[in-house]
């Protein structure tokens with residue numbers, strides 16, 4: 166059941182307590198509470214997700230990625246030297262289901278190399294692609310959207326799951342750019358080949374985007390993993406409660422959690438008899454650990470937090486994909502629902518009546534991934550940041566329906582995404598107040614290779630939208646201005662002045678091999694040197710996959726659940 170206040174909880178005895186009811190947290194809560202003999206509690210700072218239209222209608226997510234948005238922590242980065250001193254928004258959800266409740270819903274796993282690299286650095290083959298595919302399939306319940314099907318070669322059913330909790334499918338609407346993209350794969354197959362399924366382990370090429378959308382509606386860890394089991398008597402979810410810190414229960418065992426409704430309310434404490442699981446996300450989890458005195462002792466002392474346990478990598482190694490926007494004026498009958506109130510209202514009424522129409526869709530209905538050749542000048546003198554030959558260096562999301570841009574003028578918009586940035590940032594405390602937002606340094610474009618890849622992606626984007634299929638569609642280049650030459654300092658300035666953050670952060674509680682001198686958790690996601698404590702969220706991912714991060718997080722959480730169940734002989 167869902168509770169709002171500590172006093173309402175029917176029992177104070179829990180085997181497992183999960184801090185953070187987000188994407189990963191609710192997967193773990195569902196799987197552990199499958200065993201009726203254990204009592205599970207989730208503590209989530211945000212509100213209950215049900216009955217909120219913004220979190221159901223796919224299109225509306227385009228309006229939830231701005232400063233001051235609801236259901237969000239509204240975190241802003243520190244001034245970024247790589248972005249000419251700008252601070253940028255790093256969106257992260259504050260609601261049940263976490264980011265899966267308000268994200269862009271793109272469903273992409275990354276490359277086989279990504280997971281094989283995790284297996285290599287952790288020494289645990291269980292993280293390899295071969296071993297992780299069953300966890301992706303365990304999550305997925307593939308659904309067919311109108312206009313698409315395996316008979317058309319739009320996806321490969323052999324690499325998907327059809328019986329999992331989470332509905333996955335295509336955009337419910339065909340966008341004006343879609344036929345042009347597909348035509349480009351026929352006109353220029355060498356540079357822009359069609360990829361039947363970007364989730365088959367080699368995402369390179371152009372394919373239809375898969376989404377966490379089913380029957381025209383967003384699916385999330387809250388709708389898929391919580392709603393169907395919310396009445397289990399052994400599962401309690403406490404919303405609107407903020408975890409301030411964890412406390413040593415006995416010698417090097419941290420199973421006590423402290424939380425409260427807000428800064429001035431009384432704080433409560435509870436013990437997990439088996440395990441405490443931190444799933445507060447790539448920013449929230451290191452913040453809880455640091456608030457608890459677990460981190461680099463010198464840095465903690467500097468800001469006045471009493472060090473309790475030395476773990477130097479907490480909050481370090483943050484990595485996130487930068488997004489660089491490029492745009493052209495377009496020649497097409499495009500209605501931007503974010504700039505046309507009448508059309509927006511009509512579309513919303515259609516969605517409410519039948520779950521059909523333009524609001525069933527999200528942003529990029531196709532994905533394009535590119536790998537630089539081995540002899541590319543970009544890689545000369547730079548270590549290749551990609552995980553291997555199946556892995557792209559950048560992706561281009563193409564869109565003209567206004568999902569990413571709030572103008573009524575027809576605009577062709579491309580977001581370039583550096584798939585596996587070499588730059589690293591960090592999460593650190595600002596003060597001893599556990600409620601104060603931490604300092605988030607994205608580290609953007611601090612590694613020269615990331616900037617070089619961004620520049621290269623601009624050249625590819627230009628070739629993409631000026632191919633034969635686009636002759637009557639693409640008009641003038643808008644951003645950067647046409648006089649900005651590729652490879653020029655002007656292009657570098659443009660990139661540094663316009664890059665924003667995809668909220669795909671990983672690495673702040675990274676896993677590493679047992680006995681490694683760095684890392685925060687062991688391959689079984691137990692915190693190094695501490696008992697009774699695991700981390701299960703995006704923060705444990707050691708290297709950015711060539712993907713948006715929700716599918717990897719779901720799969721990590723499914724595997725983590727199996728590991729926890731095995732450790733405690735649960736059903």
Ligand SMILES: Cc1cc2nc3c(=O)[nH]c(=O)nc-3n(C[C@H](O)[C@H](O)[C@H](O)COP(=O)(O)OP(=O)(O)OC[C@H]3O[C@@H](n4cnc5c(N)ncnc54)[C@H](O)[C@@H]3O)c2cc1C
Nearest residue numbers: 185187188189210263264268269270271408449703713715
């Ligand atoms: C705007 C946006 C768009 C995105 N688009 C996509 C996309 O299209 N495709 C994709 O694959 N990925 C996307 N992502 C990324 C992806 O959704 C996330 O990487 C992933 O969902 C993170 O899961 P998580 O479990 O690590 O954390 P979260 O889902 O963020 O869960 C953490 C939870 O912990 C709670 N919490 C935090 N601190 C505390 C505390 N102290 N006490 C109690 N609770 C706390 C939070 O409120 C939250 O509910 C997007 C993210 C954002 C923000």
